[in-house]
Amino acid sequence: MKQLSFFLRARLAAILLLAVLSLCAAVEASAHRVNIFAWVEGDAVLVECSFRRNSPVRAGTVTVFDAVTGRALLEGKTSDKGRFSFPVPPEARGGHGLRLRISAGEGHQNEWLMDAAEFAALAPASPARSAPAAPATPAATPAPAPEEQGARRAPALTEEEFRALVDAALESRLGPIRRELAALRDDGPSLRDVIGGLGWIMGIVGAGLYFARRRP
Amino acid sequence: MHIAEGVLSPAVLGAGAALAAAGTAIGLRKLEYDQLIGVGVLSAAFFVGSLVHVPVGLASAHLVLNGLVGVLLGWAAFPSILVALLLQALLFQFGGFTVLGVNACTMGLAGVASWYVYRAVRRLLPGAAGLRAAAFCGGALGVALAAVLTALALAFTDEGFKAAAGLLLTAHLPIMIVEGLITMFTVSFIARVRPEMLRMTRNDAPENSRS
Numbered sequence: 001m002k003q004l005s006f007f008l009r010a011r012l013a014a015i016l017l018l019a020v021l022s023l024c025a026a027v028e029a030s031a032h033r034v035n036i037f038a039w040v041e042g043d044a045v046l047v048e049c050s051f052r053r054n055s056p057v058r059a060g061t062v063t064v065f066d067a068v069t070g071r072a073l074l075e076g077k078t079s080d081k082g083r084f085s086f087p088v089p090p091e092a093r094g095g096h097g098l099r100l101r102i103s104a105g106e107g108h109q110n111e112w113l114m115d116a117a118e119f120a121a122l123a124p125a126s127p128a129r130s131a132p133a134a135p136a137t138p139a140a141t142p143a144p145a146p147e148e149q150g151a152r153r154a155p156a157l158t159e160e161e162f163r164a165l166v167d168a169a170l171e172s173r174l175g176p177i178r179r180e181l182a183a184l185r186d187d188g189p190s191l192r193d194v195i196g197g198l199g200w201i202m203g204i205v206g207a208g209l210y211f212a213r214r215r216p
Numbered sequence: 217m218h219i220a221e222g223v224l225s226p227a228v229l230g231a232g233a234a235l236a237a238a239g240t241a242i243g244l245r246k247l248e249y250d251q252l253i254g255v256g257v258l259s260a261a262f263f264v265g266s267l268v269h270v271p272v273g274l275a276s277a278h279l280v281l282n283g284l285v286g287v288l289l290g291w292a293a294f295p296s297i298l299v300a301l302l303l304q305a306l307l308f309q310f311g312g313f314t315v316l317g318v319n320a321c322t323m324g325l326a327g328v329a330s331w332y333v334y335r336a337v338r339r340l341l342p343g344a345a346g347l348r349a350a351a352f353c354g355g356a357l358g359v360a361l362a363a364v365l366t367a368l369a370l371a372f373t374d375e376g377f378k379a380a381a382g383l384l385l386t387a388h389l390p391i392m393i394v395e396g397l398i399t400m401f402t403v404s405f406i407a408r409v410r411p412e413m414l415r416m417t418r419n420d421a422p423e424n425s426r427s
Contacts, residue, residue, distance in 0.1 A: 205256030
């Protein structure tokens with residue numbers, strides 16, 4: 001028993017050292033995992049891929065799939081900043097979601113799902129142009145509208161239409177931020193994960209010792 | 217070095233799972249009561265080691281420590297690494313469930329191979345210097361072989377063996393040296409404070425390896 005504790009102490013010293021080192025690393029939110037994150041901006045979809053917060057995926061292959069049919073729609077390489085953008089494909093305007101896959105090489109791969117709802121603002125062909133332009137123009141358009149276009153069309157925006165426009169604009173602005181928060185939250189293993197894992201290993205060893213001892 | 221979900225074909229995944237099951241069975245059969253705590257402690261080291269990044273060289277890669285686990289445990293490294301990989305997949309989202317077998321094979325087999333190399337070098341060069349050299353070789357070789365085996369698993373994807381092996385080996389060159397040193401210091405430390413443990417694996421080995 002004395003030998004055991006001596007051996008344990010020696011090993012524990014090494015493990016403690018490793019644990020301290022790893023905690024420093026964990027603060028940096030390291031991951032041997034590739035992260036992908038995408039959002040709609042105007043008429044385009046922007047994709048951002050990184051290994052960690054400050055290490056973007058350079059020249060990784062992004063493949064875009066139709067989430068409903070599973071067909072590959074387009075493919076592209078990420079830039080030096082780990083970014084890739086493509087125009088919203090007609091399938092997404094037609095109410096299909098998108099599945100984006102990043103292949104960063106060496107077996108690194110991850111996927112991001114874009115729900116059809118994210119493209120809702122662009123859904124029909126004609127409002128697709130007006131919706132993204134709306135946030136910049138409301139001040140300009142309503143002013144001339146009553147005088148010049150009043151005769152031709154509905155005079156001004158009804159309250160409901162205006163609310164929808166503001167909602168769409170807010171959604172397109174806040175969406176990425178919300179997403180980014182979500183991405184940051186699961187950015188890497190936390191201290192809890194590390195300690196939990198070590199606890200599991202201890203438990204498994206304990207169970208092994210117990211059963212090994214009972215077997216003569 | 218962890219391969220992610222969805223990269224490999226079902227055939228490769230199945231082969232990996234079968235090999236990992238065989239390796240784990242051999243490991244569990246050779247596992248002795250006295251080794252159990254060592255297996256757990258090294259499993260913990262492997263589990264945590266993946267969080268330690270070595271920011272040297274082209275890409276910052278993390279420690280693997282499969283060479284260290286292999287040198288100290290022999291075939292028992294297999295179950296030890298499997299448990300750590302399972303927990304890494306569950307808690308860190310490194311690798312994944314379906315690729316667990318393949319990942320356990322790449323790192324476990326490399327660990328076992330580095331144990332054989334460690335023993336061979338030890339036999340060639342007796343003495344303290346020989347022990348250090350053997351441990352360094354074992355630690356460094358574990359990473360190198362894991363890189364080659366990972367590339368082999370990727371050989372059937374569109375990335376191809378050559379490109380993957382080249383990338384993985386260059387990215388892990390600093391890791392090889394660091395892990396060689398870690399293994400060297402750990403083994404010589406154990407040789408000082410608890411030499412029975414090393415002798416046990418060494419005396420135990422010849423009969424086992426020929427069975």
